[in-house]
Amino acid sequence: MNRGTLYLLIPVIFWGLSYIAIKIVLGELEPVEMISIRFLLAVPALLGILLFKKINIFPLKNHFEILVGALLIFVHFWVMAVGMQETTASNTAWILTTAPIFIAILGWIVLKEKFTLRQSIGLMVAAFGVIVLMANGSFENLKWLNSRGDYIVLGSCVTWATYTIWIRKIRAVADPLYTTFWMTTFAGLIFVPYTFFTSDVSKFMTLQTDTLVSLIFLGVFCLAIAFWLWSEGLARQNASEVGIYLYVEPLITMVGAWVILSEQITAWLILGAIFITVGVFIAEKSGKTKLMEHDA
Numbered sequence: 001m002n003r004g005t006l007y008l009l010i011p012v013i014f015w016g017l018s019y020i021a022i023k024i025v026l027g028e029l030e031p032v033e034m035i036s037i038r039f040l041l042a043v044p045a046l047l048g049i050l051l052f053k054k055i056n057i058f059p060l061k062n063h064f065e066i067l068v069g070a071l072l073i074f075v076h077f078w079v080m081a082v083g084m085q086e087t088t089a090s091n092t093a094w095i096l097t098t099a100p101i102f103i104a105i106l107g108w109i110v111l112k113e114k115f116t117l118r119q120s121i122g123l124m125v126a127a128f129g130v131i132v133l134m135a136n137g138s139f140e141n142l143k144w145l146n147s148r149g150d151y152i153v154l155g156s157c158v159t160w161a162t163y164t165i166w167i168r169k170i171r172a173v174a175d176p177l178y179t180t181f182w183m184t185t186f187a188g189l190i191f192v193p194y195t196f197f198t199s200d201v202s203k204f205m206t207l208q209t210d211t212l213v214s215l216i217f218l219g220v221f222c223l224a225i226a227f228w229l230w231s232e233g234l235a236r237q238n239a240s241e242v243g244i245y246l247y248v249e250p251l252i253t254m255v256g257a258w259v260i261l262s263e264q265i266t267a268w269l270i271l272g273a274i275f276i277t278v279g280v281f282i283a284e285k286s287g288k289t290k291l292m293e294h295d296a
Contacts (some may be wrong), residue, residue, distance in 0.1 A: 003236065005233075006233075007229045007230070007232045007233030007236065008229075008230065008233035008234075008245045009245060010226070010229050011226035011227070011229050011230040011233070012245045012246060012248055012249050012252070013252055014217075014221050014222045014225070014226040015222060015226060015249050016093065016248070016249045016250065016251070016252025016253045016256065017217070017252060017253070017256050018217070018218060018222040019084070019089035019090075019092050019093050019253045019257070020089050020253065020256050020257050020260050020261060021214035021215075021217050021218050021222070022034070022080075022081060022084055022089070022214075022218065023084060023088075023089050023257075023261060024210055024211060024214040024261075025211050025214045025215055025218070026081060026084060026085055027211070028203070028207055028208060028211045029203075029207075029211070030199070031077075031078050031081035031082050031085070032078065032191065032194070032195055033195050033199055033204075034081060034215070034218075035074060035077045035078060035081065035191065036188070036191045036192045036194070036195035037192075037195075037204070037215050037219065038077070038215065038218045038219040038223060039184050039187050039188035039191065039192060039219070039223075040188055040192050040219065041215065041216060041218075041219025041220050041223075041224075042184050042188075042219045042220065042223040042224045043181070043184055043185050043188050045219070045220045045223075045224035045225065046177065046180060046181040046184060046223075046224045046227075046228075047181065049177060049224060049225070049228045050177055050178065050181055053177070055175055055177060055178055056178075057178060057181060057182070060182060061174065062170050062174065065166070065167070065169070065170050066170065066179065066182045066183050066186060067186050068166060069163065069166055069167045069170065069179070069183045070182075070183040070184070070185075070186035070187040070190070071187070071190075072159065072162055072163040072166055073163055073183055073184075073187060074187045074190075074191060075159050076156055076159035076160050076163055079152060079153075079155055079156040079159050080092070080096070080152075080153060080156035080159075082152055083148075083149045083150070083151070083152030083153035083154075083155070083156060084149065084153065085149065086148050086149025086152070087147075087149030087150045087152075087153060088257065088261075088263045089253055089256075089257040089261060089263060090250070090253055090254045090257045090258075090263050090265070090269060091133060091134070091149075091150055091153070091269075092153050092253075093249065093250035093253035093254065094129075094130075094133055094250045094254075094269075094272065094273050094276050095130060095133070095150060095153045095154050095157065095276075096153065096156065096157060096160070096250075097246075097247075097249070097250050097276055097277070097280055098126050098127075098130065098154075098157055098276060098279070098280055099157045099160045099161060099164075100280060100283065100284050101119075101122065101123050101126055101157075101279070101280060101283045101284075102157045102158055102160070102161035103160075103161040103164050103165065104119055104283060105123070105161070106158075106161040106162065106165050107165060110165060111165065118282055118283070118285075119282075119283045121282055121283075122278075122279045122280065122281070122282030122283025122284070123279065123283055124279070125275055125278055125279030125282060126275065126276050126278075126279025126280050126283065127279070128275050128279070129271075129272045129273065129274065129275025129276035129277075129278075129279055130150075130154065130272065130276060131272075132268055132271050132272035132275060133150075133268065133269060133271075133272025133273065133276070134147045134150045134151075134272075135268065136266060136268045136269070137266075137268050167179065167183075176227070176231050177227070177228060177231060180227055184223070247277060247281075250273065254269070254273070
């Protein structure tokens with residue numbers, strides 16, 4: 001296994017397991033509390049990586065764009081976490097696999113990028129897969145009250161698409177690690193104080209061991225180290241070879257959630273996952289937006 005492959009595979013494993021860690025943390029903390037601690041842990045880890053790579057964090061450029069990006073990434077994390085309070089880690093991972101299609105649609109609406117007939121077919125196939133997954137064998141499950149968490153997680157695909165489109169210009173002129181560090185720092189400066197002012201601080205002193213481990217994993221490994229390794233991998237692999245790694249991500253979640261959280265792997269889950277994968281593959285291969293843009 002060459003270094004480029006390893007750099008891409010490790011983040012995918014981390015991100016696949018991140019949905020499981022989120023479910024564990026949400027057992028004790030509210031979404032805003034979890035996200036704030038995640039930022040608090042990620043900032044020093046990202047700073048250490050930047051110092052190791054000798055990337056200057058000053059002067060700070062694109063202040064407004066980075067601030068808006070920080071708010072968008074918080075909103076994305078928050079919407080996803082709220083949805084995950086009422087759905088499974090496996091459903092979340094497969095639904096979020098459709099994010100590149102939402103990026104392509106938003107690019108078509110906002111940036112006037114071409115959205116082809118094949119992409120439309122991919123969208124319909126993936127949408128059918130999401131319906132199969134959410135229905136789980138009964139159309140009654142498609143009602144808002146029965147699948148509210150799934151619908152909210154689907155909404156987080158829109159927030160991720162908005163974030164991705166917004167930061168494209170920044171990433172074109174700045175190192176991705178530099179951008180991620182400052183967005184995480186800005187978000188932390190806003191939401192960490194808010195969390196400590198509005199939450200019972202004593203609850204953070206009595207967290208269960210598995211919750212603490214999951215928080216460290218989410219902040220240091222999934223948000224900092226994984227993004228660093230992913231950036232290194234992208235620099236070493238052809239873009240056409242990258243997408244396959246992220247098709248593995250929800251599989252890792254599904255197996256991990258079955259082992260760790262005792263989530264069921266049903267025939268409907270597998271069938272929905274197949275349709276989602278095929279649909280995203282068709283759409284991703286037919287347009288400008290690549291699956292590697294779904295990277296966190």
